[in-house]
Structure formats: C-alpha cells, structure tokens
Amino acid sequence: MHFPGRGNRSAPVRAVDGVSFDVAAGETLGLVGESGCGKSTTGRMIVRLLEPTSGTIAYEGRDISRLNRRELRPVRKDLQMVFQDPHSSLNPRQTVARVIADPLLAHGSSESAARARAVELMDLVGLIPEHIDRYPHEFSGGQAQRIGIARALALDPKLVVADEPVSALDVSVQAQIVNLMERLQKELGLAYLFIAHDLSVVKRVCDRVAVMYLGRVVEIGAKERVYAAPAHPYTQALLSAVPLPDPAAERARERITLLGDPPSPASPPPGCAFHPRCARAAAICRVEAPILRGVARGEEREVACHFPGAG
Amino acid sequence: MATPEPLLSVRELSVTFPTPRGPVRAVDSLSFDVHRGRTLGIVGESGSGKSVTSMAVLGLHTGAEVTGSITLDGQELVGLPERALNRVRGRRIAMIFQDPLSSLHPYYTVGEQIAEHHRVHFDSRRAQAHRRAVEMLAEVGIPEPARRAGEYPHQFSGGMRQRAMIAMALACEPELLIADEPTTALDVTVQAQILELLARLQQERGLAVVMITHDLGVVARVAHEVLVMYGGRAAEQAPVDDLFATPAHPYTRGLLDSLPRLDDDDDAPLRAIPGSPPSLLDPTPGCAFAPRCPRAASASAEVRLRCSNERPLLGGPSGHPVACHLPAYEGVTS
Numbered sequence: 001m002h003f004p005g006r007g008n009r010s011a012p013v014r015a016v017d018g019v020s021f022d023v024a025a026g027e028t029l030g031l032v033g034e035s036g037c038g039k040s041t042t043g044r045m046i047v048r049l050l051e052p053t054s055g056t057i058a059y060e061g062r063d064i065s066r067l068n069r070r071e072l073r074p075v076r077k078d079l080q081m082v083f084q085d086p087h088s089s090l091n092p093r094q095t096v097a098r099v100i101a102d103p104l105l106a107h108g109s110s111e112s113a114a115r116a117r118a119v120e121l122m123d124l125v126g127l128i129p130e131h132i133d134r135y136p137h138e139f140s141g142g143q144a145q146r147i148g149i150a151r152a153l154a155l156d157p158k159l160v161v162a163d164e165p166v167s168a169l170d171v172s173v174q175a176q177i178v179n180l181m182e183r184l185q186k187e188l189g190l191a192y193l194f195i196a197h198d199l200s201v202v203k204r205v206c207d208r209v210a211v212m213y214l215g216r217v218v219e220i221g222a223k224e225r226v227y228a229a230p231a232h233p234y235t236q237a238l239l240s241a242v243p244l245p246d247p248a249a250e251r252a253r254e255r256i257t258l259l260g261d262p263p264s265p266a267s268p269p270p271g272c273a274f275h276p277r278c279a280r281a282a283a284i285c286r287v288e289a290p291i292l293r294g295v296a297r298g299e300e301r302e303v304a305c306h307f308p309g310a311g
Numbered sequence: 312m313a314t315p316e317p318l319l320s321v322r323e324l325s326v327t328f329p330t331p332r333g334p335v336r337a338v339d340s341l342s343f344d345v346h347r348g349r350t351l352g353i354v355g356e357s358g359s360g361k362s363v364t365s366m367a368v369l370g371l372h373t374g375a376e377v378t379g380s381i382t383l384d385g386q387e388l389v390g391l392p393e394r395a396l397n398r399v400r401g402r403r404i405a406m407i408f409q410d411p412l413s414s415l416h417p418y419y420t421v422g423e424q425i426a427e428h429h430r431v432h433f434d435s436r437r438a439q440a441h442r443r444a445v446e447m448l449a450e451v452g453i454p455e456p457a458r459r460a461g462e463y464p465h466q467f468s469g470g471m472r473q474r475a476m477i478a479m480a481l482a483c484e485p486e487l488l489i490a491d492e493p494t495t496a497l498d499v500t501v502q503a504q505i506l507e508l509l510a511r512l513q514q515e516r517g518l519a520v521v522m523i524t525h526d527l528g529v530v531a532r533v534a535h536e537v538l539v540m541y542g543g544r545a546a547e548q549a550p551v552d553d554l555f556a557t558p559a560h561p562y563t564r565g566l567l568d569s570l571p572r573l574d575d576d577d578d579a580p581l582r583a584i585p586g587s588p589p590s591l592l593d594p595t596p597g598c599a600f601a602p603r604c605p606r607a608a609s610a611s612a613e614v615r616l617r618c619s620n621e622r623p624l625l626g627g628p629s630g631h632p633v634a635c636h637l638p639a640y641e642g643v644t645s
Binding site: 197 | 469500503525555573587
C-alpha cells in the first residue's frame, strides 16, 4: 500500500509493505503492533475502504483488490468493520433503528423487514430492543459499541474486521465487549481480523496472531507459540513492555527496554526496519531486509529476522 | 512505623461544578496523603473524579466549588489567592498530561518553552535559563539536547514530547509531580521507557509522585500506595501489594477479575462487570457501585437496601480502608 506524497517534493509513503496472511472461516487473527505500523491500513484494505497499490486480497478464492464499486457490492455484505470509537462511528442524527437498518436498506431490504431485523440484532448484542428509536448519544460507550457491532452484523458477514474495538472503552466495560464478540463468533461462525495494540486483549480473543512493525509482518503464528516463545526480538520486547496487573510479578520481571522510537514510515531504515532498536543487530541487518521464514519444522510460525529465537 | 509528615495531605476534598442540569459533585469527600519519594497511584475510569482531583490540587478549577483541605508541606492551598498559588504551581507542584502535543505550544521551540518556565519562577537570565533547558533535556534522555532544544514540538516524536514535558515539569525542581495518564497516548515500548525514566528521576530527586491512570498494570509497576476511585469517591486505599493480593472492594475485585492477562492461560470467558460507570448527574444516595455490584445483588434484601440507600464510609474492621457495606477481607470469600 502506498500513499501518494503531497505535492512534487515528498515521496510516497509505503504504509504497508508486502504483507501476506490468511484468515480461515470462523477463526480470529490478531493483528498487533504500535502506532504507524500499518495495522489499521491493512484492515481497511481488507474491507476495501482503501485500495492496495499492489498485491491481491482474495476472498473465498477470488481477488477483490481490483473490483469496482458495483462488483464490490455483493462482496461488501460479507466483509464488515467495527471501529474504535463507537460514538464517532455512529451518525448522531440517526436513530439506532436507522443506524442498524442502513446496510439492510442499502442491500434492498424493505423498511419493515429492516426494522424487524434491527430489533433482532439489538437483542442479539445485548441491547434493549425498546431503545430502538433512541439516538447514539443516549447510550454509554459500551452500549454504543454494541450498536456498532449490531450494524456490522446486519448483513450476516463472514469476516468482521475489528479495529481496536475495545480500546476506547472504560476498563470495566471492555470485558463485556470481548465476551460479546466471542459469543457472537461461536453463534454465527464469524471470522475476525482483530486489530489492537493491547497484547493482553489479543491473547484472549485470537487463534493466531500477526505482529507488524513498520508496515511489515515480523512474526506470525499460533497464539500459544507466539506468546510463550516469541522468536522475533521485537515481539519479545513488545511482550516484555506490557505492564502486568501484579506488583510482585512486575518487580521480579526482567524487561527488555527498547531504545528510541518506532521509525517513521516516510523514511524507513535500510535493511531490517527494526535494526536501529535491536540488540541483536549485525552487519547483515543493516543492508538486507529479512523475509518471513518458518521458525521450526512442523510449526506453522514464520518470523522475519536474520537471528530469530530466544533472546 | 513512625511515618514522617506527608508532603501532600488532602482531607475531605469535594469539587462541585455548577451545570445547567444542576450541581455535579465530581469529587466527594476524598482524603489521601502522598509522601516524599513515594508514588500514589490513583486508579479510576472516566468520570471517577481522578483528573478533577489532580486539577483541584493545582487550584485549576475556576468556577467550581472546592471544599476541604489540601496542604503541601503544611501550607493550605484551598482558598489561596492566585498570586500565591502561582508560586506553588509549576514550582513546587508540577504536572504532566496525557497528550504532550496539546500541552506544548506549537509556535515556540521546546527549549524556549522550558527556559521560559524557568525564568518565570526563578527570574533567571535568558542564557542561564536556556542552559538549564538543555541540561534538563539531556537529563530526560533526549539525544543531542542542544540541537533538539532549538526544534519545535511537531519535530519531536510522541515519546520525545513526553520526555520534553517531563524536562519542563522538573526544570524548577518541584517536590511533587502529578502525572495524569502520562503514557496512555504512547506505544507500549515507549511507555516502558517513560515509566523507567520517571522511576529514575523519582529516585534521584526524592520526588513525590501522584500517578493517575486507568491501567492497573501501570499501577502495579510504579505505585507504592493505591487509591481506587469510583463515582467521585474513594472505593479502596491500600499499599500496592495488599490491593492486588487482597482487594476488598467488589469494584476493585471486579476490575482485576475482568482484565485479560498476559500471564493467564485460562481461556474461559472474562468475568465482566455488568453495566457502565455511573453518571454524576444523578448520583445515588447509597454506594455508587451498588447497581453493578455482584455482592449486593446476592445479599439479603435488608443489606441490598442499605447498599442502595446508605453511603458506605471509608474504613473497615481490618486490613486497609475500603468503602463498602460488604467488604471482603483475606480469608473471607464473598
């Protein structure tokens, strides 16, 4: 994915660079990384809110990355999105009935059928159906996110891209939404692409996880393996930076503190983008970008590092 | 243990805002102490009153009714005239905020802003203040401080801006630093750097720190004592180890139970707290947490009535102070 630079002077920014992954039906892939790593851009490309510069996005075997608006229409039904800030992603002038029914109406449903389905969806996501004629501002953050989820589910999607769905919510409400998303997945057989910076939440909801750094996937694999034995030095640092809600464990912990900030995608370092912050960096890392490779035989995990493995 | 006099002492602090829909009491009868060289973590969600409390300590609530007492090293700050407050604010008590970009002026270089802060409080000369600014930038770990001092905030990354804010806050050698969600807007690897920096500076300078956060992980990492706030009131106060080992308030307990944890291999559904944080516009006469409380829900009708009508006071027969009619202490299961 390239974003064209402004004017003639600035070069285009490669926000996402050669990212490849699969999401199977009914599974959850977590996409984690820090700000600017390209995780949201990736999510938006999947639902075709953005068009990739090159590469393919295959949905049920068919490349959708070059479809025009009309051709996309039937596909859009199956690929839906949930956003971070529930209030700003809901139109304040529309009632909940309208917010949820909108996608149905757009896809040719009648007014009465759409309203009936909206009532059903409100019940499904744990909202009181009698509140259907209220406006978004009358709902708390957690309830508004339920509305956003109900809207995403209106057309019976197969894949929901959830971009930081709980990070704007109060801590005591986050668990409700996590549980709701897990229940819905079970009941409806949904697949999720769960984008988040909170590694604890991702660990809870995902089957597999992909770690991104500066537009590339640096490690991808089964959640258990990535969390228990991270192979990329960035994954290791990321996991070690998360504060644990346990003072004794915090004191006992040995942390890897990275130096410096994530680099800007506008001027990525040569070679491995992580090398300026990496304790393991050697000469090769400064010149050659590592490609994703299998970590161990028989394990479905790949890592992009010249020196993968335990620190 | 003979405890030395606290540096900051807050007693029965209440902050009430007039609003078109009637007065809103954002902080209600709050008391706590902060000692030199120690960190008090104030934990709460939106609307819990944690930020209002910190602004009250700095005397920044114009238009609100602030009652109670806030003393810094024995000096009463509530009701202090603006001129006298100005000698305390920024000088003896400094504050850093969540979003450093909106706290820094975009038109002035970072060095100028730190230097001005120093000149205001110490009446220092331009060159001397500038030297101090560069010195402080070096101390907070900004590489090439002399050059970076001449740059504007937008040329700094998020982590570097927060370092610059810390440099500014500490330029006048304050005794108390209030940090309001200082790492919430930062990436987790940068958060780790900033927390480490704050810990080092605290140790070197014997700073007292109030760390306001919604993140129990951050509290576990940095705090010595913890105050849990809910609906503008103190729910529970305890040394950090006690709080995490034996949380007595059902809200604290619920928060800890509902967190997905990195060191947890249990994949059972999270034990979520039902409902949402309360609205301060129509407070309940009883415990603010009662409508969401599992302990109240399973209690007898008589106790339930008490929870919803009678405000629990901070106290308790044993352990640490907790404001609950049905607290759980060690060995007592709820």
